[in-house]
Amino acid sequence: MDGSRQADIEETRTLSAREWVQVLAKYREPNLWRSLFELGVSLLPFFALWALAWWALSFSYWLALAISLLNAGFLVRLFAIQHDCGHGAFFGNRLVSDWTGRALGVLTLTPYDVWRRTHSIHHSAAGNLARRGIGDVHTLTVAEYQALSPLWRWHYRLYRNPFTLFGLGPGYIFFLQNRLPIGLMTAGWRYWTSAMGTNLALCIGLGVIIYFGGLAPVLLVFLPTTLIAASAGVWLFFIQHQFEETSWNSEEDWQLHESALHGSSFYDLPAVLRWFSANIGVHHVHHLYSRIPFYRLTEVLRDHAVLATMNRMTLSESFACGRLHLWDERDRRLLSFRQASALYGT
Numbered sequence: 510m511d512g513s514r515q516a517d518i519e520e521t522r523t524l525s526a527r528e529w530v531q532v533l534a535k536y537r538e539p540n541l542w543r544s545l546f547e548l549g550v551s552l553l554p555f556f557a558l559w560a561l562a563w564w565a566l567s568f569s570y571w572l573a574l575a576i577s578l579l580n581a582g583f584l585v586r587l588f589a590i591q592h593d594c595g596h597g598a599f600f601g602n603r604l605v606s607d608w609t610g611r612a613l614g615v616l617t618l619t620p621y622d623v624w625r626r627t628h629s630i631h632h633s634a635a636g637n638l639a640r641r642g643i644g645d646v647h648t649l650t651v652a653e654y655q656a657l658s659p660l661w662r663w664h665y666r667l668y669r670n671p672f673t674l675f676g677l678g679p680g681y682i683f684f685l686q687n688r689l690p691i692g693l694m695t696a697g698w699r700y701w702t703s704a705m706g707t708n709l710a711l712c713i714g715l716g717v718i719i720y721f722g723g724l725a726p727v728l729l730v731f732l733p734t735t736l737i738a739a740s741a742g743v744w745l746f747f748i749q750h751q752f753e754e755t756s757w758n759s760e761e762d763w764q765l766h767e768s769a770l771h772g773s774s775f776y777d778l779p780a781v782l783r784w785f786s787a788n789i790g791v792h793h794v795h796h797l798y799s800r801i802p803f804y805r806l807t808e809v810l811r812d813h814a815v816l817a818t819m820n821r822m823t824l825s826e827s828f829a830c831g832r833l834h835l836w837d838e839r840d841r842r843l844l845s846f847r848q849a850s851a852l853y854g855t
Contacts, residue, residue, distance in 0.1 A: 526766035526797060532813070533798040536805045537598070543804055544599050547787075548590060548609070555583040555616070562730045563722060570729055577730045581737035582785040588617045588742055589787030589803060595625040596799040611703075615710040618683045618735060622703035623690045630692075632799060635750065636768030638836075639760040643692045646674070646747055648757070650836045651849050666846065669834045674747065679739035741786075748827050749774050749792040753843050754820070757836045769796035775821045782824070793820050 524532065562576035593599040594610030607621070614621035631644030641648065649657075649665060657665065667673055688708055690700035718726050756772035758764075776790030783790060791806040794816060801809065810817045822830075833843035837852070849855045 526764070526770040529770060529797055530766060533794065533801060533809060536809055537798065537800040539599055539601055539802040539805075541601065544802065547804055548599075551583055551586045551590060555580060555587060558583065559730060559734075562734075563726050566722070566725050566729060570725075573725075573729050574733055577733045578737055580734045581741065584617065584734055584738035585741050585745075586785050586787050587613050588619070588738070589789050591617055591619065591621065591624075592628070592789070593787075593803050595621065595628055598800045598802045611706075614703075614707055615714065617738075618707075618711065619687055620690065620700075620703040620707040623687075623693055623700045626696070626700065627692050632769075632796065633765070635796065636756045636758060636772035637760060637763045638757050639763075646751055648751070648834075648836055648843075650757075650838050651844065651853055651855060652838065654835050654849070655853065655855050666834075671831050674831075675740050675744055679743045680736055682743070683735065683739045745776070745786055745789055748776055748822070748830055749789070751833060751843065752820070752822060752827075752830050753833060754841075755843060756841075757838075766797060769793070771820070772796075773820065775817065775819060776827065777817075777821050777823050779824060 558576055558580040562573045562580065565573040565576060590599060591610045591613040594606040594613070597603055597606055600606045600609065610625070611621040614624070627644040634640035634643075635645065638650065647665075647668060654662065654665065688704065690696070690704045693700040715727060715731070718731065750773060752774050755774070756768050758768065770793050773793040773796040774790075775793050778786065778790050787803040788806040789795065789803065791810060794806055794809050795801065795803075830843075832845045834846055835844045835849045835855075836842075837844050837849070844852070846855070
């Protein structure tokens with residue numbers, strides 16, 4: 510490493526989270542042609558694999574199912590692009606971003622305007638113990654868990670069980686919860702229009718599929734593609750904030766930028782998974798400056814090596830996070846139920 514590079518690293522090690530915002534601002538501008546390319550290489554293979562799986566139904570259900578499972582990766586990537594649209598990061602024109610996001614929301618079963626609002630709430634409150642409940646994974650402190658009745662402790666344990674979080678939960682969220690503007694039921698007609706408009710487009714699309722192909726394409730192409738993508742997406746969202754050394758604070762101690770940088774992980778995935786997830790694993794940078802297009806996040810890590818060492822977690826290391834359930838306010842770390850029991854007798 511040359512001397513100037515080492516000097517840059519040493520200088521950025523001392524930056525506060527708020528100062529990092531100023532450094533990252535230069536990466537915020539999207540490139541129109543790059544955005545169109547990324548949309549094309551995600552959308553065209555998605556529809557091609559959908560058609561291929563439908564064609565395969567005529568001679569092999571198993572092949573159709575296998576193609577559908579592969580296509581889930583492209584659906585995850587399309588959701589990530591929708592996510593960038595919601596932050597105004599994918600196109601320089603906000604109107605183009607919003608309508609691209611709304612169209613992709615039909616494919617991802619996610620009403621775009623509802624999701625954009627709840628996700629904005631998540632960004633503005635992540636790590637704040639006083640503002641949990643919208644756009645996050647429900648997380649209790651050890652003290653809150655201790656105060657629960659046995660029935661409600663069982664309820665929380667059931668909710669935090671991996672089978673619920675990554676099996677039943679994703680199906681419930683994308684097939685049922687997203688059909689209504691949950692969290693924004695009284696916030697105005699805009700969110701009802703978003704939810705009902707997405708539902709109408711879904712009904713028309715599924716109706717056309719059933720008319721021409723019957724139930725087989727729905728059961729062996731649409732459902733497995735969506736469910737696998739939903740589970741993968743929920744896992745990615747979970748791992749971005751549910752790791753041992755994440756950050757939660759009370760209202761008086763909470764700071765937006767510090768929580769964004771230190772309460773979000775850098776999920777260092779293998780290259781192919783990084784591509785399908787559109788670099789969403791570089792989540793600490795994303796939370797600190799959400800207007801950076803996903804394809805520029807690796808540019809940030811390349812230019813500022815210190816960020817590649819912060820909150821870093823590999824794929825193999827991440828699986829242990831599925832056993833973490835309670836925030837320990839004393840030691841400032843997430844604990845498993847077993848660890849909390851050993852330390853506090855819960």
